[in-house]
Amino acid sequence: MNTDHLVIGAGIAGLSHALYLADLDPQARILLVSKVSINESNTQYAQGGIAAVMSPEDNLASHVADTLRAGDYATTEEVVRGILKCGPEIVEDLTRWGVRFDRNDQGQYHLVREGGHSHPRILHYKDYTGKHLQETLAQEAMRHPQIELMDHWMLVDLWLDEEKTTCLGGDFLALSTQEFIRVSAQTTALCTGGVGALFPKSSNPKIATGDGIAIARKNGVRTELLSYVQFHPTVYSAPDLPPFLISEALRGHGALLRDINGHRFMPEIDDRAELAPRDVVSRGILAQMNRTEASHVWLDATGFDPSDWDTYFPSIYAQCLRYGIDPSQAWIPVAPMAHYLCGGIDVDVYGRTSLDRLYALGECSHTGLHGANRLASNSLTEAVAVAKQAAQHALTLPKNTAEEAPAPQRKLLQADLSGWKAHVLTLQQELMEVGGVVKSQPGLEALEKKLTQAIAEFNSAYPEGYTNESHASLSNILSLIHAMVLESIAETRNQGVFYKSAL
């Protein structure tokens, strides 16, 4: 199968990249692929919004300074400026594609200020900006004549030239027919999202297993800061209920953190109390959970004006009610969970990876914008800004002599992998304990040995060239966890989201 531009992943990065390519070149054919149904992605769950300098009181220098500070200065101003300067124009592009952001009574954007930002600069759509973005852009892509969408197609490998320097496309497993399909393309963009689901406790959907990153690494593509996973301090935590994020906007609005016995603890840990940076709050909560031997702490938002729930937090309120808690009357059980990968496939501000004609966009990529810690609401901005710059760049490339893709040589593996799934889950649980909010060097070293052994056994258990959905997924998970653990062992500094005890 042949296309001009292959876009793998249909969250905000993939959708906006596909739309930009189509806008910029009315002849281009674009194939947009998603592992699951089109609306399941991290994007779908974003609550807060998208950061951009949109008011006369605000300016780019301030947004850049806030981003550098949040990232512990572990990046360069050039990269940060190169991405954030696109804020206002991408808001315009999103609006052109049908996205609506909340406005105030005077018709101006209703800009919110989030932790770490010196000005109100978060555009939002109530408290479900991500759902609105995902659905609006997906609709726009689905009705676009130049964009063909294939859902339930799983990327299993990249297709490279013989010298292994240029990406020619990708190999997919069509999950409904169990067929392998090779797609050749002028450019390929990995937009496959983050890694939260590698941790058993996460705000991300289950599909966020870092497939694109694992596959890029397997093909020698450079990655950076894979052990820099941001944990969100307040994710709804109750046995047998899927976690969901309780936005820090609630703490911004006055909600308090209390230990299991009702004691408010954050003022003793940091002067900024509940509004300290995410990593400080996460470590504070974890310390209380360990001290009280509890699996959560409480978020107390009972002091809100009753009308605030409907005005500012309707979807959080509705979800809490579905879970049997009325947050205007009762405290919400929360715990820190894996949330956002600050690192990923190393790219420049045009999304270019170390492999020719391969781009990486959105959460699977590492542009350097976030440094060692992401400033809230900068990730949606980054995804769209770099998707645009990548589309502009992709269209300047000289045409690669079109090669009709041969069928991939892969065969379907017939095997029951449930035993392996259970084993890998125990390794993931161990990752949460020794490589989570607070990392432990001896724990990481012990886990590394187990991973080396598991990978050797897994690889020798199945014949070369055979795979299926579970096999491909487990192989990605094992290799990526291993890379994260090795990197964590080697890291000698605590900065941003990375914290190892007894350094």
Ligand SMILES: Cc1cc2nc3c(=O)[nH]c(=O)nc-3n(C[C@H](O)[C@H](O)[C@H](O)COP(=O)(O)OP(=O)(O)OC[C@H]3O[C@@H](n4cnc5c(N)ncnc54)[C@H](O)[C@@H]3O)c2cc1C
């Ligand atoms: C609960 C929550 C709240 C958040 N709130 C905010 C916020 O307020 N502001 C902000 O800026 N950021 C927020 N974030 C982060 C932000 O939502 C994500 O970083 C961003 O949406 C990632 O977009 P993406 O397009 O890179 O990946 P995703 O949206 O995760 O999309 C990934 C796509 O890749 C596809 N895919 C994955 N593997 C394969 C494969 N093997 N083959 C084919 N396709 C594949 C998936 O099917 C999916 O279509 C939040 C994240 C979460 C989880």
